[in-house]
Amino acid sequence: MTEGAFELLYPELRLYPEKFNNYFRMTIDTFDDLLERVSPKLTRMDTSFRRCVSPTERLMVTIRFLATGDSFTSLHYNFRLGISTISTIVKETCKVLWDKLHDEFIPTSNRQRWLQIEEKFREVCQFPHCVGAVDGKHIRIIKPPGTGSEFFNYKKYFSIVLMAIADAEYHFVAVDIGAYGRTNDSMIFKHSFMGRSVYNRRFDFPPPEQMPGTKGPPLPYVLVGDEAFQGHDEWLSALLVSLFQSGEFLQNRFN
Numbered sequence: 001m002t003e004g005a006f007e008l009l010y011p012e013l014r015l016y017p018e019k020f021n022n023y024f025r026m027t028i029d030t031f032d033d034l035l036e037r038v039s040p041k042l043t044r045m046d047t048s049f050r051r052c053v054s055p056t057e058r059l060m061v062t063i064r065f066l067a068t069g070d071s072f073t074s075l076h077y078n079f080r081l082g083i084s085t086i087s088t089i090v091k092e093t094c095k096v097l098w099d100k101l102h103d104e105f106i107p108t109s110n111r112q113r114w115l116q117i118e119e120k121f122r123e124v125c126q127f128p129h130c131v132g133a134v135d136g137k138h139i140r141i142i143k144p145p146g147t148g149s150e151f152f153n154y155k156k157y158f159s160i161v162l163m164a165i166a167d168a169e170y171h172f173v174a175v176d177i178g179a180y181g182r183t184n185d186s187m188i189f190k191h192s193f194m195g196r197s198v199y200n201r202r203f204d205f206p207p208p209e210q211m212p213g214t215k216g217p218p219l220p221y222v223l224v225g226d227e228a229f230q231g232h233d234e235w236l237s238a239l240l241v242s243l244f245q246s247g248e249f250l251q252n253r254f255n
Helices: 017-024 028-042 055-068 072-079 083-105 111-125 185-191 193-199 227-235 237-245 248-254
Strands: 130-140 159-166 172-180 222-224
Touching (some): 017 055, 055 072, 130 172, 130 227, 159 193
16 A cells, blocks of 8 residues: 555655654654654564555554544555554554653653652742642543443543643653543542552652751642642641741742
């Protein structure tokens, strides 16, 4: 097959970095780096019956699916590949991407890593003792058979939830993926492995310390979230109450 998007569009996109970035939602260098990492696990052998789909095309199909949410039927027409073939490619490639990348890009955080995150929050946001921001994102899906309204969210579509803790530079520190779309963020976090790790102190947060530039009592390191997490005020309230009761830090900060 020589008439699909891979054969016709991919070579041309590489000549125009801005258009490549718009199509894939990533730069050429990032795509090439991903390809180098996953190629060994995506390589298949040609047979006498058919040409195998190359690692480059497999990655292109998968990234396009992730970047746009196009249906497999739409990708089938664009790439001239069978719908079942595209389904298999996306599933296999996503697994390879996770296996190859998660240890490097979402490693298990230790105390030293949390302190590095806190330092960046203090520098960028002027928020000391903050070691992460938590929020959820609804990922649109096709309703799984026999699930009733479990995945139907308040935005009136079916979804699973990506729950994440991010640092001050928008990098994921920890993630939990797959909760029912109908469940609110607060409950998802509370019952997720990630949330339980926070409450059970398995994330090795630094112990309470004095605020920088103050002589007040030791204060905990905290996560911040929006009003959806208002049932978890303990993350933030102890820190803010102590901050504003002692004006020492604010005076040092703004004088």
